[in-house]
Amino acid sequence: MKTSKKKKLEAAGWKVGDAADFLELSREEIALVDMKLSLAKSLRDRRESKGITQIALAKTLNSSQSRVAKVERADASVSIDLLMRALLALGATRTELAKAIGRRKSSRAA
Amino acid sequence: MKTSKKKKLEAAGWKVGDAADFLELSREEIALVDMKLSLAKSLRDRRESKGITQIALAKTLNSSQSRVAKVERADASVSIDLLMRALLALGATRTELAKAIGRRKSSRAA
DNA sequence: TGCCGATATGTCGCATTCGACATATTCTCT
DNA sequence: AGAGAATATGTCGAATGCGACATATCGGCA
Numbered sequence: 001m002k003t004s005k006k007k008k009l010e011a012a013g014w015k016v017g018d019a020a021d022f023l024e025l026s027r028e029e030i031a032l033v034d035m036k037l038s039l040a041k042s043l044r045d046r047r048e049s050k051g052i053t054q055i056a057l058a059k060t061l062n063s064s065q066s067r068v069a070k071v072e073r074a075d076a077s078v079s080i081d082l083l084m085r086a087l088l089a090l091g092a093t094r095t096e097l098a099k100a101i102g103r104r105k106s107s108r109a110a
Numbered sequence: 111m112k113t114s115k116k117k118k119l120e121a122a123g124w125k126v127g128d129a130a131d132f133l134e135l136s137r138e139e140i141a142l143v144d145m146k147l148s149l150a151k152s153l154r155d156r157r158e159s160k161g162i163t164q165i166a167l168a169k170t171l172n173s174s175q176s177r178v179a180k181v182e183r184a185d186a187s188v189s190i191d192l193l194m195r196a197l198l199a200l201g202a203t204r205t206e207l208a209k210a211i212g213r214r215k216s217s218r219a220a
Numbered sequence: 221t222g223c224c225g226a227t228a229t230g231t232c233g234c235a236t237t238c239g240a241c242a243t244a245t246t247c248t249c250t
Numbered sequence: 251a252g253a254g255a256a257t258a259t260g261t262c263g264a265a266t267g268c269g270a271c272a273t274a275t276c277g278g279c280a
Contacts, residue, residue, distance in 0.1 A: 028198035035194075035204060053226065064269050069228055077267060079237095081190045084145070088138035094145060095212050102208030163256065174239050179258050187237060189267095 033074075035101050039083040040074035042100040046090045047072075061089055143184075145211050149193040150184040152210040156200045157182075170199055 025033070047057055054068040061068070071078045071086055084097055135143070157167055164178040171178070181188045181196055194207060 028195065031198055031204050031207075032191075032194065035207075054228095055226080058269090062269085064271080065227075066229075066271080067269060069226095073228075075229090079189060079191050079267065080194065081142075082267080084142065084190065085138065088141055094141050094214075097141075097145075098208045098212030101211055102205050104204075164258095165256080168239090172239085174241080175257075176241080176259080177237095177239060179256095183258075185259090189237065192237080 032080075034105060036074045036078075036080060036083060038100045038103050038105075039080065039087065039097070040072050042092070042096070043083065043087050043090070044072045046087065046092060050090065057086070057090070061086060142190075144215060146184045146188075146190060146193060148210045148213050148215075149190065149197065149207070150182050152202070152206070153193065153197050153200070154182045156197065156202060160200065167196070167200070171196060 047054070054065045054072070058065045058068045067078075067082075068086070071082060074083075087097060087100075157164070163175075164182070165175045168175045168178045177188075177192075178196070181192055184193075197207060197210075
């Protein structure tokens with residue numbers, strides 16, 4: 001499926017506000033990555049606002065701390081499915097997921 | 111991850127308007143399945159409105175007709191990632207994906 | 221500063237999802 | 251009804267995503 005480009009990109013550490021629209025990523029690839037970042041941020045916010053640790057969340061997901069860390073960092077190895085499962089497990093509603101999906105990036109920051 | 115329940119369920123042919131809220135599926139499982147069904151329907155609508163066949167779509171996705179058929183049927187073997195990729199490939203925007211995700215089921219039909 | 225809890229990163233072996241092919245079913249014409 | 255196109259279903263081997271473990275890094279606080 002030629003995921004190589006995206007993989008390499010995600011691997012090479014982009015910081016938050018940015019989403020690598022400078023390389024030749026297709027519109028679809030950009031959208032996908034942006035959505036993952038947005039979901040990941042929602043997840044971290046939600047977990048932190050509940051005051052629980054990654055380990056605790058991992059437990060309720062039958063997963064591991066390391067995977068949760070990767071999910072919240074939108075690591076290349078995590079699927080949208082897993083991001084959504086995690087959010088739902090923290091009590092997010094479908095509507096909230098939709099909001100995260102639809103949210104455009106805040107800015108282009110200096 | 112204990113996908114067994116969902117799998118069995120999706121396997122056992124629920125028709126369109128329904129989403130098996132009668133079995134002991136967790137809230138999260140229901141949400142996930144409903145979202146998949148909603149995305150799948152959006153995909154089919156979008157493809158048909160463009161008047162192209164599953165084979166043509168498969169080609170632009172570097173995939174196969176059989177997989178496209180499964181995607182549109184929300185088969186248990188397809189991921190949300192793939193559903194989204196396919197929709198984006200047909201020109202859907204992030205906003206449209208969000209709408210599909212957020213859309214509640216139309217009814218409970220007699 | 222040194223400890224400690226939390227988070228991040230790298231790497232495995234196992235499970236799921238993938239594209240592909242064969243084949244069956246359904247649909248639309250005439 | 252019969253033919254041909256489109257779609258559906260079952261099954262493979264290959265690719266990707268997963269949880270787990272080890273280990274590194276970060277963040278407070280005594």
